[in-house]
Amino acid sequence: MIAVMSGSFLQRGEPAIMDKFHRTKAALSSGVDIVLELPYIYAVQNSDLFAQGAVQTLHEIGVSSLCFGSESGDISRFTSSYNVLQQEQPAYQTVLQKNLNLGLSFPEASRHAYQQIGLATSEMDLTKPNNILGFSYVKAILDHNLSIKPLTITRIKSAYHDQAITGSIASATSIRKDLLSKGHISETAVDALPDVTIQQLHTYKKQAGIWHSWEDYFQLIHYRVMTMTKEELAAIHGVDEGLENRIKKTARSATSFYEWINKIKTKRYTWTRLQRIFAHILTSTAKADLQPFINAKTVPYVRLLGMTKTGQSYLNDRKKDMDVPLISTLAGTKNPLLSIEEKASHAYYSIIPGEKKQTLHHQELKPPIII
Amino acid sequence: MIAVMSGSFLQRGEPAIMDKFHRTKAALSSGVDIVLELPYIYAVQNSDLFAQGAVQTLHEIGVSSLCFGSESGDISRFTSSYNVLQQEQPAYQTVLQKNLNLGLSFPEASRHAYQQIGLATSEMDLTKPNNILGFSYVKAILDHNLSIKPLTITRIKSAYHDQAITGSIASATSIRKDLLSKGHISETAVDALPDVTIQQLHTYKKQAGIWHSWEDYFQLIHYRVMTMTKEELAAIHGVDEGLENRIKKTARSATSFYEWINKIKTKRYTWTRLQRIFAHILTSTAKADLQPFINAKTVPYVRLLGMTKTGQSYLNDRKKDMDVPLISTLAGTKNPLLSIEEKASHAYYSIIPGEKKQTLHHQELKPPIII
Numbered sequence: 001m002i003a004v005m006s007g008s009f010l011q012r013g014e015p016a017i018m019d020k021f022h023r024t025k026a027a028l029s030s031g032v033d034i035v036l037e038l039p040y041i042y043a044v045q046n047s048d049l050f051a052q053g054a055v056q057t058l059h060e061i062g063v064s065s066l067c068f069g070s071e072s073g074d075i076s077r078f079t080s081s082y083n084v085l086q087q088e089q090p091a092y093q094t095v096l097q098k099n100l101n102l103g104l105s106f107p108e109a110s111r112h113a114y115q116q117i118g119l120a121t122s123e124m125d126l127t128k129p130n131n132i133l134g135f136s137y138v139k140a141i142l143d144h145n146l147s148i149k150p151l152t153i154t155r156i157k158s159a160y161h162d163q164a165i166t167g168s169i170a171s172a173t174s175i176r177k178d179l180l181s182k183g184h185i186s187e188t189a190v191d192a193l194p195d196v197t198i199q200q201l202h203t204y205k206k207q208a209g210i211w212h213s214w215e216d217y218f219q220l221i222h223y224r225v226m227t228m229t230k231e232e233l234a235a236i237h238g239v240d241e242g243l244e245n246r247i248k249k250t251a252r253s254a255t256s257f258y259e260w261i262n263k264i265k266t267k268r269y270t271w272t273r274l275q276r277i278f279a280h281i282l283t284s285t286a287k288a289d290l291q292p293f294i295n296a297k298t299v300p301y302v303r304l305l306g307m308t309k310t311g312q313s314y315l316n317d318r319k320k321d322m323d324v325p326l327i328s329t330l331a332g333t334k335n336p337l338l339s340i341e342e343k344a345s346h347a348y349y350s351i352i353p354g355e356k357k358q359t360l361h362h363q364e365l366k367p368p369i370i371i
Numbered sequence: 372m373i374a375v376m377s378g379s380f381l382q383r384g385e386p387a388i389m390d391k392f393h394r395t396k397a398a399l400s401s402g403v404d405i406v407l408e409l410p411y412i413y414a415v416q417n418s419d420l421f422a423q424g425a426v427q428t429l430h431e432i433g434v435s436s437l438c439f440g441s442e443s444g445d446i447s448r449f450t451s452s453y454n455v456l457q458q459e460q461p462a463y464q465t466v467l468q469k470n471l472n473l474g475l476s477f478p479e480a481s482r483h484a485y486q487q488i489g490l491a492t493s494e495m496d497l498t499k500p501n502n503i504l505g506f507s508y509v510k511a512i513l514d515h516n517l518s519i520k521p522l523t524i525t526r527i528k529s530a531y532h533d534q535a536i537t538g539s540i541a542s543a544t545s546i547r548k549d550l551l552s553k554g555h556i557s558e559t560a561v562d563a564l565p566d567v568t569i570q571q572l573h574t575y576k577k578q579a580g581i582w583h584s585w586e587d588y589f590q591l592i593h594y595r596v597m598t599m600t601k602e603e604l605a606a607i608h609g610v611d612e613g614l615e616n617r618i619k620k621t622a623r624s625a626t627s628f629y630e631w632i633n634k635i636k637t638k639r640y641t642w643t644r645l646q647r648i649f650a651h652i653l654t655s656t657a658k659a660d661l662q663p664f665i666n667a668k669t670v671p672y673v674r675l676l677g678m679t680k681t682g683q684s685y686l687n688d689r690k691k692d693m694d695v696p697l698i699s700t701l702a703g704t705k706n707p708l709l710s711i712e713e714k715a716s717h718a719y720y721s722i723i724p725g726e727k728k729q730t731l732h733h734q735e736l737k738p739p740i741i742i
Contacts, residue, residue: 219721223591226717227655229710255725284598339600346597350590354626 002034002063003027004054005305006043007341008348009283011050013275015212015348017176018204021363024306028371029196033311035369036061037303039337040344041290044279046106049294051136056299058148062318065149066141070134073154077124078131078138085139088117105270107132130155144297165192180213208352208360214275216351218257221282225251228281237287238277243269247281283347289340300337304328306369331365373405373434374398375425376676377414378712379719380654382421384646386583386719388547389575392734395677399742400567404682406740407432408674410708411715412661415650417477420665422507427670429519433689436520437512441505444525448495449502449509456510459488476641478503501526515668536563551584579723579731585646587722589628592653596622599652608658609648614640618652654718660711671708675699677740702736 005027007020016023024035042053058066072078085092095116099109111120111127119126126135138150162171165178170192178189185198193201205211225233225247233244246264254260261274269277279285293300301324307315319326327333330342342364349361376398378391387394395406413424429437443449456463466487470480482491482498490497497506509521528540536545541563549560556569564572576582596604596618604615617635625631632645640648650656664671672695678686690697698704701713713735720732 219724220591220594223718223721224595226721227653227714232655253729255729282598284603343598347594350594350597353590358624358626 001032002036002058002061002311003032004036004038004057007037007040008344009040009044009279011043011045011047012272013044013277013279014176014214015217015279017179017211017213018201018208019348019360019363020305021360021369022200022204024369025371026194026197026200028306028308028369030194032308034061034307034315035305037305037341039299039303040283040341041285041293041337042299044276047133047136048139051133051140053299055137055140055146055148056297057302059146060299060302060322060324062321063148065151066137067151067153068130068134068137069155070130070152071128071155072124072131072134073152074124075138075150075152078135078150078152079142081119081124081126081135082138082142084117084119092117103266103268105268105273107270108267165189168192179211208356210352212348212351214257214278217282217347218260220347220350221257221278222251222254222260224281233281235286235288236277237280237285237290238273239281243277283340283344285340285343289336293337298324300335301325301327303341304368306371308371312370328368329365372403373407373429373432373682374403375407375409375428378408378411379715380411380415380650382414382416382418383544383643384415384648384650385547385585386588386650388550388582388584389572389579390719390731390734391676392731392740393571393575395740396742397565397568397571399677399679399740401565403679405432405678405686406676408676408712410670410674411654411712412656412664412708413670415647418504418507419510422504422511424670426508426511426517426519427668428673430517431670431673431693431695433692434519436522437508438522438524439501439505439508440526441501441523442499442526443495443502443505444523445495446509446521446523449506449521449523450513452490452495452497452506453509453513455488455490463488474637474639476639476644478641479638536560539563547584550582579727581723583719583722585628585649588653588718589631591718591721592628592649593622593625593631595652604652606657606659607648608651608656608661609644610652614648654711654715656711656714660707664708669695671706672696672698674712675739677742679742683741699739700736 005020005023006016008016010016020037027035036057038050038053038057042049045053055066070078092113095113096109099112100106102109104112107127110132114120114126125131134150134152140146141148141150157166157169162174163177165174165188168191175189175192178186179201182189185193185201190198201211210216230244230248233239233247239247243264250260250263254263257278261271261278264274265271302322304315304326315326327335327338330338345361345364349357352360376391376394377387379387381387391408398406407428409421409424409428413420416424426437441449463484466484467480470483471477473480475483478498481503485491485497496502505521505523511517512519512521528537533542533545534548536549536559539562546560546563549557550572553560556564556572561569572582581587601615601619604610604618610618614635621631621634625634628649632642632649635645636642673693675686675697686697698706698709701709716732716735720728723731
């Protein structure tokens with residue numbers, strides 16, 4: 001079982017609550033054999049680019065099937081939806097563009113376009129967040145005819161965006177919210193988390209002194225925006241349509257991250273989209289940095305974060321058939337994508353004081369975790 | 372009496388212990404009638420550029436004489452040294468260049484060159500820090516034949532670099548060191564400071580929560596360096612000869628500002644020079660930003676920070692004769708030099724938490740202080 005995992009920053013633009021190495025340990029102790037890192041430039045993106053990076057990574061590592069959670073739970077509906085979308089592409093695009101021009105956010109505009117071509121029915125609702133992401137995986141497989149069999153399991157009891165923990169099955173959003181607001185692992189959270197995750201959360205807090213949230217980065221990101229020119233801000237990935245002016249204008253009076261984003265937010269620029277943009281500002285990820293990767297046929301490397309003995313023996317066999325390098329430490333490795341990765345990692349750890357930061361960050365240069 | 376004062380960052384590359392507005396109030400209460408700001412790009416520089424900005428500012432505002440402290444205390448020796456240097460320029464340049472090539476710092480290389488042409492005698496020692504600065508003032512006046520009469524008073528009892536307070540007359544360095552290390556105004560410091568300065572230091576600490584020192588900026592500057600590419604770092608003013616590699620290399624293991632600078636320091640790259648460079652990194656001041664100003668015949672504007680009634684009435688007369696604008700608030704004013712100024716100001720205040728920062732920083736948009 002191979003997992004592709006976001007690194008320091010997550011798809012919705014948030015810093016991970018604890019670092020990738022501690023999350024890797026939790027995953028390996030929970031049945032995963034190999035943990036690979038989804039590079040920053042794929043991880044902090046809309047679903048299509050996110051899926052492209054993930055599927056290409058899994059393809060390189062040679063998986064036979066790919067499994068994702070979804071509201072639908074019926075894989076045949078994903079493939080049939082793919083066929084519908086292929087045929088109805090022009091209609092979809094027209095409605096999508098019209099809605100974008102009306103100032104709707106991309107998810108909203110896309111939702112209406114799906115409804116128009118019949119892809120928002122109760123059996124297969126492509127407006128639900130995990131269906132959207134799953135559909136992007138299926139698309140990434142079918143677009144390139146990859147020999148990967150897509151599978152899906154139904155998400156039950158909890159919606160992706162649920163804000164409160166709903167019992168032993170809960171959304172990541174609700175768990176993070178509970179942990180960050182309470183500052184400790186509550187009884188409710190204990191019920192919703194595997195023991196190994198609880199253990200890693202404890203270990204991380206002891207080592208880093210914190211669990212990461214955007215508010216911890218407020219001083220840094222505020223300083224950064226304030227010392228950038230508007231031109232520099234406009235060069236950052238995601239800062240379009242004069243958003244640099246709005247970010248600058250609202251900065252002066254913002255006293256917290258929450259307050260700042262709330263001041264910038266519009267129908268078009270949703271909270272998630274703005275969080276991603278702020279991650280790109282924090283990590284200095286420019287539009288130009290992404291260009292080489294957006295339409296690439298493959299990821300430039302596969303980064304191994306950790307493995308079990310089983311995973312290790314699989315990789316020993318697989319390595320020779322890979323088209324791209326398998327990277328297991330940043331020490332001595334050079335690659336344009338890795339420089340972005342390093343910046344993301346530096347930015348992530350930068351809020352941890354003194355030597356604690358170095359100890360944690362140093363893991364980046366060590367061999368992969370083996371348990 | 373008109374004073375030209377550095378703003379947020381000082382000549383030796385340090386953040387000012389309290390902000391320019393509180394220092395302006397102290398100056399106005401101590402007998403100064405008009406306080407003008409020396410723009411960041413002149414203030415955080417070697418003595419020649421520092422003097423160029425200061426003398427040009429004073430010339431624009433129409434002063435008849437200029438007074439500075441020096442170890443020598445004899446103004447005729449400054450003017451005669453100017454004449455010697457004019458004649459011995461080629462010899463000076465040859466030795467200077469030779470010493471620079473040997474890896475000496477500029478002050479060291481210059482010191483030997485002065486010795487060579489006889490400008491390091493006990494009567495007029497151009498290797499003493501305040502003589503150097505004073506000589507740069509005299510040079511800035513005489514080079515452009517300005518109608519300003521230079522005057523000097525002897526520095527007594529305390530050397531510029533003295534680390535400990537030496538009684539009621541003490542160096543700024545020693546006073547800052549005492550304040551920052553103790554965190555309060557000690558009996559020793561009280562003896563060396565005017566009452567109004569003590570009062571402003573108290574007020575500032577109450578409002579900002581801190582007195583500023585480089586260590587307070589360590590997290591920000593470390594984050595900044597870590598998320599810059601080497602190319603971006605090399606574009607910063609002062610980062611030459613591959614220094615970007617040394618800054619990056621030492622960054623990973625540095626846990627404090629002091630430790631970091633100590634790791635980078637060489638004979639050539641002195642503490643002061645590195646502090647200036649770090650100020651330029653913190654404020655994103657690029658080589659290209661400075662180009663338009665380095666050999667300019669005049670400063671692009673004069674920034675008024677505060678005045679007494681006497682100062683106000685002088686300025687009312689003087690304003691019409693000025694060749695450059697007299698700026699008294701940043702609100703609504705645009706100028707390339709002011710954008711650098713704004714960035715410096717943002718960077719300076721960025722370490723103060725939440726609303727306190729805004730309250731203090733907001734002074735930048737208000738009319739000048741009048742007392």
